Amino acid sequence: MTGSNEYKLNQGPEDSISAVKFSPSATQFLLVSSWDGTVRLFDVGSNTMRMKYQHSAPVLDCAFYDPTHSWSGGLDAQLKTHDLNTDQDTIVGTHDAPIRCVEYCPEVNVMVTGSWDRSVRLWDPRTPCNAGTFTQPEKVYTLSVAGDRLIVGTAGRRVLVWDLRNMGYVQQRRESSLKYQTRCIRAFPNKQGYVLSSIEGRVAVEYLDPSQEVQKKKYAFKCHRLKEEGIEHVYPVNAISFHSIHNTFATGGSDGFVNIWDPFNKKRLCQFHRYPTSIASLAFNNDGTMLAIAASYMHERGDISHPEDAIFIRQVTDAETKPKST
Amino acid sequence: MAEGGDVEWELSKENIQPLRRGRAISALHHALSQQQDGLSSAINQQRQAFESELRMYDGDDPLDVWDRYIKWTEQTFPQGGKESNLATILEQVVTRFTEGNKYYDDPRYVELWIKFAENCPEPLDIYRYMQAQGIGVTQTSLYIAWSEEYENQGNCRKADLVYQEGFKKCAEPHDKLLQFHKALQARVSRQVMMNVEEDDSDDEPKEPQRVSLADLKSRGKKKAIAPINRVGSAIRSIPGGIQSHGASVLGNASNSKLVVFDENKTRAGPSEPKLESWAAPPTSKAKENEQKPGIWCDVKMPQKSKFGHTVMAPPPPKPTFQPFVEESDQPPTMTPCKINPAVNSVLSARKPCREETPLKRLQEHHQQQKEAESGKLHEQSMYCKELLLSGATEFCFEELRAERYFKKVTQEVKGEKDPANATPN
DSSP states (O other): OOOTTEEEOSSOOSSOEEEEEEOSSOTTEEEEEETTSEEEEEETTTTEEEEEEEOSSOEEEEEEEETTEEEEEETTOEEEEEETTTTEEEEEEEOSSOEEEEEEETTTTEEEEEETTTEEEEEETTTTEEEEEEEOSSOEEEEEEETTEEEEEEGGGEEEEEETTEEEEEEEEEEOSSSSOEEEEEEOTTSSEEEEEESSSEEEEEESOOSHHHHTTOEEEEOSEEEETTEEEEOOEEEEEEOTTTOOEEEEETTSOEEEEETTTTEEEEEOOOOSSOEEEEEEOTTSSEEEEEEOOOOBTBSOOOOOOEEEEEEOOHHHHSOOOO | OOOHHHHHHHHTGGGOOOOTTOOOHHHHHHHHHHGGGSSOHHHHHHHHHHHHHHHHOOSSOTHHHHHHHHHHHHHHOTTOOGGGOHHHHHHHHHHHTTSSSTTTTOHHHHHHHHHHHHTSSOHHHHHHHHHHHTSSTTBHHHHHHHHHHHHHTTOHHHHHHHHHHHHHTTOBSHHHHHHHHHHHHHHHHHHHHHHHHHHHHHHSOOOOEEOSSSOOOOOTTOOOOOOOOEESGGGOSSTTOOSOOSTTSSOOGGGTTSOOOOTTTOOOOOOOOOOOOOOSOOOSOOOSOOOOOOOOTTOOOOEEOTTSSEEOOOOOOOOSSOOOOOTTOOOOOOOOOOOOHHHHSOSSOOOOOOOOOHHHHHHHHHHHHHHHHTTOOSEEESSOHHHHHSSSSOOOHHHHHHHHHHHHHHHHHHHHHOTTTSOOO
16 A cells, blocks of 8 residues: 555564654654554654663553653653663653653753553653652643743643743643543644644644634634544544644544644645555654654554554645645 | 541531541541542542443442442542542433343442432432333332432321332341331321420419510500410310311411311321332422513512502602702712623523423433434444543543553553563463
């Protein structure tokens, strides 16, 4: 199925893929965390695995701090940083329960982790050490950084907006505008708002500015649904990734499809072919020329046999990612 | 007796909800000391453990986990309240096992239903629903709870009828039913006796007692001792009667407006137990305040005059004098404060929530199941929805998978420690 503009990565993880993240500066480096307990660094240009390091349990998320340092956490509740030049591990700290998300906020120069222990912790990446623990009302399922603001999605469909410069109080408490469990939140590169996806085939576009004029612009739409024999099959929307230049975004669902959306004209720009299994994670690279697609069964329907986990790298064009100017 | 911990529980007595079976004092101490500073992570971890056990359980008695979870919740959250999630868990468990009547006669299940009913605004509806569905109809505990509810509402006749129904259904254990029924009869008869006794004592020639707070003094030259408010037989217009219980104890005409309901008067004959079958769910919650919201300022209470008709208070007359105002006095200047009205307003108004009772939800659940069975579903969720939502809090796929992973790891560790028991795999 893979065409000339797309190829599969060699030496991929041996179990489900939990996250793919591109390097913030170099276009070809991709970090991949997996349920096999590893974090791998790929050079997608030459399609080789550059490095691999191990956690004691499955890894749920990873992030670049700078081009030479990766941070990762998972079921062992340990936060690790790895020097990609010297191949050395440092355990930075721990949560009380598995770590679900790891992100970096360049504006405030802080690493952020979210965990099922109902807390978000900040970490100073230079020392590195803990820089604060902030209790959330529920288990943290997803988080995203928009400038100096942090958007946290928890169980119970709650969304909390924190100001990373002043973590003394929650800036905004919201309820997800979608009816079902929050799967993923990603902030617009222009820091105006965020996109939230739910477990039942729906995506919401939300804005951070609480003024009524801006709030009027928010909307939600259905996607990742397939009609078969008169029954609409509704799939979870697991992954969102923004194109850093055009502010368009890609969504990936358990139906195996990847869609690219233009949030300003409320249009779908394109849909790729169907991948062998659920889309677990998506990542555009920093200049928006490539999209990493992790097709990996997420055990959303129990422990059943499933296609092999794989990462596809797809060259994307402006035609696929740029909003049509009307 | 007097341990150090006792003081703590004495201090927060009012925050502890009574339990039928009582509380373990150690659990209470533990819970109270833990809850000094919000929900501790230990409680969250225990709850998470229960939640995952609910989902991972694959034995043939899933109710057991729920039962333990609920008992733990009751002991850990002595003050009840929202964060205990008790109401949610109870609703989940009773709804969950209505499918297939495996547990309908299980004392634990019936006990959970009763707890659920006690948490509902209208417990009687729930009991009637249980009866209509055949849940716990052979269990004594249902009839006891049901009867006690009637008794609390002051309806002893219905309370008795509930026991009759229990006898008809041969509820088990029979001794207990008999015992509680006797106790009810004893209470009722004692009550009747008490009423009669009161009247008897009224009949006896006693010194008239005064109701007024102060002694009546004689005025002027007259040495009159009248009129006084007196109680007792001396002022009874009908001497030696048991006719009027309760009413006119205060024997004063002006107080007779207050009519005390007397159930003994409404003797409607021994009709058959009207344990009607379940027809429709109750429509609304018991609301305390049914007044429509409106503007509060400039609204005056209509006042009753002495003569009983409504009068509006006359507008206050304008003062005829000029109030003195100091020349230097100026209206206090407000601190300039930039309030952006857009920012202060809520992001989106809460949608008008439907009037929902637990029972209504139960019935909706039934409806949905029927639809699902008959294949009328238009949408199908492509993930293990049941598993994610089956507890009081939701889980995500990764959490479920993590549970399976941890289970596997602990099994492997056990296997390594004890290679004799390890399965050759």
